Structure formats: C-alpha cells, structure tokens
Amino acid sequence: MRAARAVLVGIGVVVAAYGFLLLWQRQRPDQLEAVATWWIAGVVLHDAVLAGAVLLVGALLVRRVPAAARTPVAVGAVVLGSVTLAAVPVLLAYGRRADNPTLLDRSYGWGWTALALLVVVAVVAATVVRVRRGRPESGPGPDPEA
Amino acid sequence: MTSRAAGLVPSPDRFTSRLRSPAVAARVGLWLGITFGVCFLTGLLSHYAQQPSQPVPFPTSPSWGYRLTQGLHVVAGTAAVPLLLVKLWTVYPRLFERVGPFRPGPLLVTVLERLSIAVLVATAVFQLAIGLANSAQWYPWTFSFRATHYATSFVLIGALVVHIAVKLPVIRRALGADVDDESQDRESARSPRGTQGVLSRRGLLRTTWLAAGVAALAVAGQSVPGLRQVSVFGVRSGDGPQGIPINGSAAAAGVVPAVTSEAWRLSVSHGERSVELSRDDLLAMPQRTETLPIACVEGWSASGTWSGVRVRDLLALVDAPADSDLRVRSMQTDGPSYTVTTLQGNFAADDRTLLALGLDGETLALDHGYPCRIIAPNRPGVLQTKWVGSIEVLA
The missing domain is CATH 1.20.950 (Fumarate Reductase Cytochrome B subunit)
Structure with missing residues (x-):
C-alpha cells in the first residue's frame, strides 16, 4: 500500500509537471500572468467570498426559517444555488453575437424563473407534508453552525 | 501569524x-x-x-x-x-x-x-x-x-x-x-x-x-x-437554418461575395493534375445522401441529412488514391482559424464522407457552407470545413 501510494504520487507529479510545461511553452508571458491571476482569483472567490456567503445563509436559515421548513429550504438552496452558479455564462449571455441567432437562443431568464418556481413549489410541498405528519421537531434547535 | x-x-x-x-x-x-x-x-x-x-x-x-x-x-x-x-x-x-x-x-x-x-x-x-x-x-x-x-x-x-x-x-x-x-x-x-x-x-x-x-x-x-424542452440552460435550442445550429456565419467569415459569385469554382488537385468544377458540375456527379451529426467541441450537436458528392469520387477525377490525405481550404478570409484543414486518408476513403451540396432536401444554406462543405462521420465540427474552395491531395 505504501509503495503503491508512492508510485501514485510520482505519477501525479509527472503528469502535473507536464501540464505546467505545456502552459509555459504555449503562452506569452502576459497570458501566463492572466492564467495565474485566474487560478488565484478562483480560490479566493471560493474560499473567502462564496464559502463566507454560504456560512451566512446557513446561519440565517437556522435563525429565521421555521423548524419544519429548514430541511426542505436547505435542500432547495443547495440545488438552486449550485445550478445557478453553473448557469452564470448563459444567464449573462455575453457571448451572444448579432450574426448568429442560433447561439444562446433560449430565454435563459425565464428558464431560471421556471427552475426557481419548481424548487419553491417542491420546498413548500415538502414543508406542508412535514407539518401534516406532525414532526416539526425533527428540525433541530439553533446551532452555532448550520 | x-x-x-x-x-x-x-x-x-x-x-x-x-x-x-x-x-x-x-x-x-x-x-x-x-x-x-x-x-x-x-x-x-x-x-x-x-x-x-x-x-x-x-x-x-x-x-x-x-x-x-x-x-x-x-x-x-x-x-x-x-x-x-x-x-x-x-x-x-x-x-x-x-x-x-x-x-x-x-x-x-x-x-x-x-x-x-x-x-x-x-x-x-x-x-x-x-x-x-x-x-x-x-x-x-x-x-x-x-x-x-x-x-x-x-x-x-x-x-x-x-x-x-x-x-x-x-x-x-x-x-x-x-x-x-x-x-x-x-x-x-x-x-x-x-x-x-x-x-x-x-x-x-x-x-x-x-x-x-x-x-x-x-x-x-x-x-x-x-x-431539448427541459434543458433550459442549453447553449443551443437546436434551431437554425435547415434545422441545424451554426457556429460561424457566412457574414462573419467574409465569404458572401466570393461564394455567391458566378465565377466560383471548386479546385481539386493532385500534383500536376487538377480540375475546376462549378456547382452544376458537382450536381451532375452521382449524388449520395447521408445522415450525419455536426458535433461541436463546445458540446452541442445536431443530426442532419446531407446530400452531395462522395469525396472519394472527387479524388477519382484526378486519379488520386481514395485514402489520400487532403488539404481542404475554405473561401473564408476572416474569422477564427480552421480556414485550412487536413482531411485524413481514412476519412477521405470513407463512403459516408461527402462534399455536401444540400441539407434536409434543400440547397445548402449560406451559413452551413454554400456552395459546398465537408461532412464526415465521427469528426469534430470545426474540421467540417464550410465554403470549400479547394481540395488538394497531399503527397
């Protein structure tokens, strides 16, 4: 197991080094700088901005949302939030071009609205079911971290 | 710290x-x-x-x-x-x-x-x-x-x-x-x-x-x-001229005057031998119909019914072996790269590889590569060259 892991580490390092070499060889210095900026920005945006925002949403969920609705709201927020993030390029649709009407040819705002409505309906339905079953206490009390 | x-x-x-x-x-x-x-x-x-x-x-x-x-x-x-x-x-x-x-x-x-x-x-x-x-x-x-x-x-x-x-x-x-x-x-x-x-x-x-x-x-x-109906964030709905989306338009490629001109000819060359063909000449050759997808590297794809001339039939006109590697040149003067592409011998020899003149029973739309385009099976969309001007057999 130890030997296998060492071999794996070796393979990983070689593959990654090949990737760095390709990056280095095929780009101008200013392009490399742009790549580095994007790499760092991605980590900072996730670790500082997005992760912080999620902590905040979690805290709000526990303090502001009635116990019976907490679990459905959390599920809905994960689904809608992550799918929305993946859809940012089409929602902004900055790639649209006047000469090509076949590109980005959907009403993405309406598509998002439909998805959001579907999520809201599912969350409300799940909450109603939970209340009717009489288990509002299944959601726990406030805790320091959602 | x-x-x-x-x-x-x-x-x-x-x-x-x-x-x-x-x-x-x-x-x-x-x-x-x-x-x-x-x-x-x-x-x-x-x-x-x-x-x-x-x-x-x-x-x-x-x-x-x-x-x-x-x-x-x-x-x-x-x-x-x-x-x-x-x-x-x-x-x-x-x-x-x-x-x-x-x-x-x-x-x-x-x-x-x-x-x-x-x-x-x-x-x-x-x-x-x-x-x-x-x-x-x-x-x-x-x-x-x-x-x-x-x-x-x-x-x-x-x-x-x-x-x-x-x-x-x-x-x-x-x-x-x-x-x-x-x-x-x-x-x-x-x-x-x-x-x-x-x-x-x-x-x-x-x-x-x-x-x-x-x-x-x-x-x-x-x-x-x-x-299609449920994929609300798809980058293409699947609609387009003749039922197929496009990636680059004829206007953006700057080809419209050249390809709509009466003087347009397709040149097929093999060393010293070469022929010049008008669209009518191409239409007079045996026509084939193939259902093949256009599949873009960006993930979208659509299937079309293409009609036109087999590339291997064109090679026969200049006495080139069917499995020759070809250099295909587009009339495109502007726009992204891929103006010149290589069609490998195994693609040239395949019966399904066409120089398409029509799509969906109609004349090929300008945005799909009129007067003619390459359409081959299992091939990246960027290499299905549109507005073809010349096909050259590589030695």
Whole structure:
C-alpha cells in the first residue's frame, strides 16, 4: 500500500509537471500572468467570498426559517444555488453575437424563473407534508453552525 | 501569524457540523473524481481528433462517437459544479488547520500536501469556470482557451492523483464504513460535540446527487434532442437554418461575395493534375445522401441529412488514391482559424464522407457552407470545413 501510494504520487507529479510545461511553452508571458491571476482569483472567490456567503445563509436559515421548513429550504438552496452558479455564462449571455441567432437562443431568464418556481413549489410541498405528519421537531434547535 | 490575524481566522474547532466529515467528502469526491476523469479522457480524445497528423488514425466509426463523447464532456463538467461545491464545503475547516510545530520532515510533507491541494482547488475551479464560459462563447480573458484548458487538465489530473494517493487510507476507511461512521472525524464534529444540523449525511448526499442531476439535465438537451424542452440552460435550442445550429456565419467569415459569385469554382488537385468544377458540375456527379451529426467541441450537436458528392469520387477525377490525405481550404478570409484543414486518408476513403451540396432536401444554406462543405462521420465540427474552395491531395 505504501509503495503503491508512492508510485501514485510520482505519477501525479509527472503528469502535473507536464501540464505546467505545456502552459509555459504555449503562452506569452502576459497570458501566463492572466492564467495565474485566474487560478488565484478562483480560490479566493471560493474560499473567502462564496464559502463566507454560504456560512451566512446557513446561519440565517437556522435563525429565521421555521423548524419544519429548514430541511426542505436547505435542500432547495443547495440545488438552486449550485445550478445557478453553473448557469452564470448563459444567464449573462455575453457571448451572444448579432450574426448568429442560433447561439444562446433560449430565454435563459425565464428558464431560471421556471427552475426557481419548481424548487419553491417542491420546498413548500415538502414543508406542508412535514407539518401534516406532525414532526416539526425533527428540525433541530439553533446551532452555532448550520 | 499575529494574534490579531489569528482572531480573524476561525479555528477548525469552530466548525461542528457532522456533515463536514471524511465519510461525506470521500463519497462526493468519488463522483467528482469520476466526472473529472470523464472530462479528461473525452478532452484528450477531442484534442487528438483535431491533430492534423495522427500516428494512429482517428476512427470514422461510429459516426456519433465524437457527438457522444463531447456531449458527455460538457454534461459531466456541468454536473461537477455542484459536486465540487459540496466537496469543498465538507473539507472547508481543514483550510484553517495550523501547521504543527517545526519539525523538518513532517512540515515539508504538510507544506507539499497543502500546495498540491491549492493547485487542485485552483485548477478545478478554473477548468469548470472557463469550460462553461467557452461553451457559451464568452471569453473574458487574454489567454488561449484551447491551449490553456488542455494544459491545465494535466495539472488538475496530476494534482488529483497526488491527492488520492495521499488520502488513500482515509478514502478506503470512509468508503468501507457506514456513512454515519465518525471514527475519522475531527473531535469538534463528532458526537456529542458535533451538531446534527438540518440535514443528515444521507440527506446531504441525496441533495448533492439531485443538484448534479439537475445541472446535467439543464444542459444535456444541447446534445440529446429528446431533452431539448427541459434543458433550459442549453447553449443551443437546436434551431437554425435547415434545422441545424451554426457556429460561424457566412457574414462573419467574409465569404458572401466570393461564394455567391458566378465565377466560383471548386479546385481539386493532385500534383500536376487538377480540375475546376462549378456547382452544376458537382450536381451532375452521382449524388449520395447521408445522415450525419455536426458535433461541436463546445458540446452541442445536431443530426442532419446531407446530400452531395462522395469525396472519394472527387479524388477519382484526378486519379488520386481514395485514402489520400487532403488539404481542404475554405473561401473564408476572416474569422477564427480552421480556414485550412487536413482531411485524413481514412476519412477521405470513407463512403459516408461527402462534399455536401444540400441539407434536409434543400440547397445548402449560406451559413452551413454554400456552395459546398465537408461532412464526415465521427469528426469534430470545426474540421467540417464550410465554403470549400479547394481540395488538394497531399503527397
């Protein structure tokens, strides 16, 4: 197991080094700088901005949302939030071009609205079911971290 | 670290959710690894298919192979977004772990491991972000997308292999035990200190699979016609001239005057031998009809019924062997590269490879490459050259 892991580490390092070499060889210095900026920005945006925002949403969920609705709201927020993030390029649709009407040819705002409505309906339905079953206490009390 | 900075940075002990556990991270990580693996392999395949010179010829069958693999590439990459976000969430407390007291050996290992994680997270976020932006043809950067996405995929997969090797014992124990097993958890996240939160671990996993499934379904319709109605975030609805979307228009390519001119001729040459053919000459040759997909590297695809002349029939006019490598030149003067492409011998020889003159029973639309375009089975869309001006047999 130890030997296998060492071999794996070796393979990983070689593959990654090949990737760095390709990056280095095929780009101008200013392009490399742009790549580095994007790499760092991605980590900072996730670790500082997005992760912080999620902590905040979690805290709000526990303090502001009635116990019976907490679990459905959390599920809905994960689904809608992550799918929305993946859809940012089409929602902004900055790639649209006047000469090509076949590109980005959907009403993405309406598509998002439909998805959001579907999520809201599912969350409300799940909450109603939970209340009717009489288990509002299944959601726990406030805790320091959602 | 100063005490003030230490006060701002939370300690891992502040995170008490039972969900932030290796038991969850390993399960989400397994599927994230699978989606990255699919993206890497399908990406390599596409890269190879676009090489002008191929030591091992890229196969012409199945005709839908490129369509399937590139559709999968984008769907897997999109599904990876929720998986990556949840994976990072489950391991977030580790970001704040202090490096232990100074001991040369372990410290070096710790620093190297942290470095590999930093590279892994940076490249994972980067690949998904620029990949999704590229499929929406949005390029808010100065680097070359293709070269960067390709090179970074090796860095990402390398860092992933290192990460799996380092974590292998943890992963094996986590996947071998029940999801609610706490033996590998941080003390602050373990019973009785750990908090149940609003979701169980199984609940979070199901939510994650649901989110990944919704993300995949929301784009899959750009390659799977049956899903068009539900794929609200697909970059193409599938509509277009003659029922097929386009990537570059005739206007943008600057070809309109040249290809609509009476003087347009297709030149087919083989060394000293060459012929010049008008569109009428081409229409007078034996016409074939083939149903073949246009499959773009950006993931969208659509199937069309093309009619025209077999490329091998054109080669016979200049006494060239059917399996000759060809240089195909577009009339395109402007726009992106791919103005000159290589059609490898095995594609030229394939009966299904056409110089298409019509689509869907009509004259080929200007935006689809009028007066004629290459359409071959199992081939990247960028190489299905439009507005062809000349075909030259390579020695």
